[in-house]
Amino acid sequence: MTTPLVDMRDICISFGGVHAVDHVSVDLHAGEVVGLLGHNGAGKSTLIKILSGAYQADSGEIRIGGDKVDITNPRDARAHKIETIYQTLALADNLDASSNLFLGRELITRFGLVDDDAMEAETRKIMGRLNPNFQKFAEPVSALSGGQRQSVAIARAVYFDARILIMDEPMAALGPHETQMVAELIEQLKSEGIGIFLISHDIHDVMELCDRASVMKNGKLVGTVDVNDVTDDDLLSMIILGKQPGAKSA
Amino acid sequence: MAHPDTDLPPVRNRNLFQTLDLDVRLLGMIAAFAVLCIGFDLVTGGRFLTPRNIFNLTIQTVSVAIMATGMVFVIVTRHIDLSVGALLATSSAVMAMAQTQWLPNMLGLELGSPLIPWITIATGLIVGTLIGAFPGYLVGYLMIPAFIVTLGGLLVWRNVAWYMTSGRTIGPLDTAFLKFGGINGTLGATGSWIFAALAVAAALYGLYATRRNKLKHGFWVKPMWAEGVIAAIISGTILGFVGILTAYEVPARKLARMFEAKDEVMPEGFTLSYGIPYSVLLLIFITITMTLMASKSRFGRYIFATGGNPEATELAGINTRWLTVKIFGLMGLLCAISAVVASARLTNHTNDIGTLDELRVIAAAVIGGTALAGGIGTIYGAILGALIMQSLQSGMAMVGVDAPLQNMVVGAVLVLAVLVDIVYRKKTGAA
Ligand SMILES: Nc1ncnc2c1ncn2[C@@H]1O[C@H](COP(=O)(O)OP(=O)(O)OP(=O)(O)O)[C@@H](O)[C@H]1O
Numbered sequence A: 001m002t003t004p005l006v007d008m009r010d011i012c013i014s015f016g017g018v019h020a021v022d023h024v025s026v027d028l029h030a031g032e033v034v035g036l037l038g039h040n041g042a043g044k045s046t047l048i049k050i051l052s053g054a055y056q057a058d059s060g061e062i063r064i065g066g067d068k069v070d071i072t073n074p075r076d077a078r079a080h081k082i083e084t085i086y087q088t089l090a091l092a093d094n095l096d097a098s099s100n101l102f103l104g105r106e107l108i109t110r111f112g113l114v115d116d117d118a119m120e121a122e123t124r125k126i127m128g129r130l131n132p133n134f135q136k137f138a139e140p141v142s143a144l145s146g147g148q149r150q151s152v153a154i155a156r157a158v159y160f161d162a163r164i165l166i167m168d169e170p171m172a173a174l175g176p177h178e179t180q181m182v183a184e185l186i187e188q189l190k191s192e193g194i195g196i197f198l199i200s201h202d203i204h205d206v207m208e209l210c211d212r213a214s215v216m217k218n219g220k221l222v223g224t225v226d227v228n229d230v231t232d233d234d235l236l237s238m239i240i241l242g243k244q245p246g247a248k249s250a
Numbered sequence B: 001m002a003h004p005d006t007d008l009p010p011v012r013n014r015n016l017f018q019t020l021d022l023d024v025r026l027l028g029m030i031a032a033f034a035v036l037c038i039g040f041d042l043v044t045g046g047r048f049l050t051p052r053n054i055f056n057l058t059i060q061t062v063s064v065a066i067m068a069t070g071m072v073f074v075i076v077t078r079h080i081d082l083s084v085g086a087l088l089a090t091s092s093a094v095m096a097m098a099q100t101q102w103l104p105n106m107l108g109l110e111l112g113s114p115l116i117p118w119i120t121i122a123t124g125l126i127v128g129t130l131i132g133a134f135p136g137y138l139v140g141y142l143m144i145p146a147f148i149v150t151l152g153g154l155l156v157w158r159n160v161a162w163y164m165t166s167g168r169t170i171g172p173l174d175t176a177f178l179k180f181g182g183i184n185g186t187l188g189a190t191g192s193w194i195f196a197a198l199a200v201a202a203a204l205y206g207l208y209a210t211r212r213n214k215l216k217h218g219f220w221v222k223p224m225w226a227e228g229v230i231a232a233i234i235s236g237t238i239l240g241f242v243g244i245l246t247a248y249e250v251p252a253r254k255l256a257r258m259f260e261a262k263d264e265v266m267p268e269g270f271t272l273s274y275g276i277p278y279s280v281l282l283l284i285f286i287t288i289t290m291t292l293m294a295s296k297s298r299f300g301r302y303i304f305a306t307g308g309n310p311e312a313t314e315l316a317g318i319n320t321r322w323l324t325v326k327i328f329g330l331m332g333l334l335c336a337i338s339a340v341v342a343s344a345r346l347t348n349h350t351n352d353i354g355t356l357d358e359l360r361v362i363a364a365a366v367i368g369g370t371a372l373a374g375g376i377g378t379i380y381g382a383i384l385g386a387l388i389m390q391s392l393q394s395g396m397a398m399v400g401v402d403a404p405l406q407n408m409v410v411g412a413v414l415v416l417a418v419l420v421d422i423v424y425r426k427k428t429g430a431a
């Protein structure tokens, strides 16, 4: 068994009295897609925000490539080549697509000024791969549709050579064609050896794209399964009933 | 070099404003300003748009305009700074005390020593930056709302200034220091025209460099005739402005006194232009620096990003708390620079210096299109806002409107300006 790329062990975090994530352990290997499933409020987003540096766990540890790491803010996560597509997209609405894509990592000219033209050219290139119909490069992203905004958030996560990619419902607002393009993108990134956490409510997508799936319910981990060993219905019952497949009901 | 996979922008019909790539909002403000000036000029029978009055208007605007550029950054990040007038007063008090008492008495520098103004200014700027940055720490790290922190700051710093000077008027200030006040330090005609020529050259080069960059990436550029129109407008504005300032000449009586003081006889027909005041040069320099910062520096990019979505900016790995400290520190620095200009213009430090400036500065930024909801604002808008406010005030005074009525009008204009802005943004669908 190889060392996992990411190993989150026994993670706990609570907000006030709510145990949003309660002793959860998940892991992810290079070139693997692990699906995170669960009902609304199960704790999926909270769990991955601990990995992306948005939150700090109350207890538990994170290992990357076997080494214990401290991720205390989003900068630490970026330094570990962890990129995240947030469920809320986390875009600055008043800035245009390229300013958002390069936010915090702007390209600069030799005078130290932000090179907007170069950034726009790069943005045009990557958007050409993700969503060729995308044309709104000059407008603030508040003027974009939900799917277009999602494309910008996806572009930002994949542009910077991530090693670990976190996708929190990346296809929620996408049309069928764009969804297909993201599915192809995931296959390609996977073949490049990138590890991906994919949060989705679409069981079909999960069965299609993921190698393993971890199911959460009320902040606890129900279990992790190999998608080849289970059916759609098994996954569904894990989500709804919170039981491992095959476990006999009392 | 064009990128093969850069898709070409779709062919669109562009109207005149789009072709010229002009900011319609800015044009609206300039139009309002022009109407205001011409209106006052008609009512006063041509006394408003004289070189002398324009010169005075310009130097009266500088202090508020300098602070307004910093207020844009503060408001864009969804904060507010109510203490700028008090910061100005404290910086001014520190500088007045430094040049008239501390440096001569404690360091033994002789009054009139060429070191005094520079040590004074350096001290003032450092003090301003520090007492500006401290509330930034309270806002950014301790999460106390800026409204409260700076309301407290207003009381504290206004009274620190009072306490330090025992409420006295401190002066006369150093003669070299007074050169930053306006009329006592100007470039003269030759210097002004050299400056104008350099400014036109720089503007033309800027246009050229922008176009070259866009072409390099294969982006859309304006047609050459449109570039020509823009270049002509910019050059015309620079040359016109300098022309007006140099048209204002030192009054004959004052000239005669200057010659008498030197024991010389004034030649027949001798005239002398004031030209661009150093304080205005300072404002121009600050405007350009702040504009570059706002639109072309990482610092500025993060300021606007924070205004648009603070959480997203934090998630992008930007330390928004430290950013807040820097923004307020910059505001403090600008208040100290304004303190130099304001006290030099008055030739004294007075106890009420900068009183109500917080309101003028916020009004200038807001009239200039800075949105209190954050994320939107421009430096040139704030400067124009400051000019509009000052013209309104001076124009009404010249017409003979009573002081209370003047303030009522200014208050109403502020509210109206914001209303117009809201309607405009709704109409154009801008955020
Ligand atoms: N910042 C917060 N403050 C307080 N409670 C929070 C916070 N973030 C999440 N929670 C709570 O933690 C629990 C888990 O939320 P989380 O967003 O992780 O759910 P999720 O599994 O991503 O759900 P969804 O499918 O709806 O996105 C919820 O009960 C939520 O109310």
Ligand SMILES: [Mg+2]
Pocket (backbone or CB within 6 Å): A044, A045, A046, A087, A168
């Ligand atoms: Mg979620």
